[in-house]
Amino acid sequence: MAETIDESKNVELTDEDLESNSKGQLIKRAGQLRDRRNELNQMASERASKRDELNAKTREKVDEAQEHREQRDELNEQVQEHKQKRNELNAKANELFSQVDDTKSDLDLDDGKSLEELKEEIEQLEFRQQTEVLSTEDERELIEKIxxxxxxxxxxxxxxxxxxxxxxxxxxxxxxxxxxxxHHQKVTELADQAQEHHNQMIEAYREADDIRDDADAAHERFVEAQEAADRHHEDFVRVQKRLRELDKEEERERKDERAAKREEAKAEAEEIYQKFKEGETLDTEDLMKLQKSGLL
Structure with missing residues (x-):
């Protein structure tokens, strides 16, 4: 029985997951999708190999059937040749026997017995004459018959x-x-051989059909696994895209944060500088901030 896809192992991903899940959760989901995709791709590859194996066996059976078809047709051609020769010879034999009958009829030999039959009858009558005790009348009739x-x-x-x-x-x-x-005997022999090849051809085609059905089923199982693998790959790509978007958002936030800090530092430095111009005494930390801002 062919291995079925365990649906419980499939990894689901919704649009809400993409939007609401944290980066860590999405990284974990991407790993799950990748692993399941690889499992399904391996399953699809195995099913494709099985399908290809069955298709090869189908072609072998079809080729075998074709060989039997060719042999059958060749034998049937020979059957026809011998039939034609047989019919020609029978026609010739009929013609010759007709000539024999015509000759016998001309010689008035049709109803008569063959020489062998006559000779045997004469010998039987002579044996009877020699061995049986007959009356004078019976013996005379027997002699006349002989x-x-x-x-x-x-x-x-x-x-x-x-x-x-x-x-x-x-x-x-x-x-x-x-x-x-x-030639008639040859017709019978060749016709039997042709019929045997015909039967084997039919059987090979039947087996090819059965194997082709299995190959079609294997192809359907391959498509099932491949489509599931493709879906997991598409979801994996979606997660990767979302992770890149999150990375960009984080980078923008960091840039904004750095810019905000720079603006804050600049404003503070300007305030300190104003105090400096007004003659206020600055401590070491204030002086460092002024130097860092370039105002001193």
Whole structure:
């Protein structure tokens, strides 16, 4: 918790104090004002240092947030680049697969089974023929079915052998699709990284705002102490000015007193001198007064 100003330690000064207090009282009050002013200036300096420290931390957090912003934006640019590449490759793959489908349709291969599927079915039927006890009718039907499968296999194989480009086309389409998948994976990875930097940016800005609030509060405390110090300094100056005025008044009084004494001494000397002229006898003290006045 920040140190608060103890108002009870503040020194008050009214216009009445300036006018009515004695010189000794004013000298004492000036010392109190000076000491309290120095305490408050020290407090203001400490609060200013705390405020400056918090402002520096705020700038650090803002800089940190800016770094995360730059990294996020850079990653988002990469995301867009990989998205564009992925979309281009997917479009190319779609086009190639479309060509594969068109070729299959032209060869009437769309609904048929693959060579591997046909070969597996033939082997299963042959295994059944070899291992199961069948009636003559069932065995004849099984043999006919095996022959039909073999014919389908041979027919499909011949069509595919005559169109070797189909496999190449299909392989190319699959490779392009795989390459597109790599770019999609990159999009996901980079997007996650960008989101992380975005989250860190938001957090840094939030922390900067919190620290800035503390810095603003510290500045208010600094202003409070500085204004109190300034008020004590102004009152100290007022007392000093009043003391100089009193010194001048005392000096004037002393001058007036000296002048009055001189006039009094002069009048007395003239009176003695008149007695002297009239032939009266003067004592030693009277003679000294005449000599001092310059009349003798």
């Amino acid at each position: 022959e039909r499968k073999r014919d389908q296999y041979q027919d499909r194989k011949e069509k595919l052998d005559d169109n070797g480009d189909l496999d190449d086309l299909k392989q190319e389409a699959q490779e392009v699709r795989a390459e597109a998948s790599k």
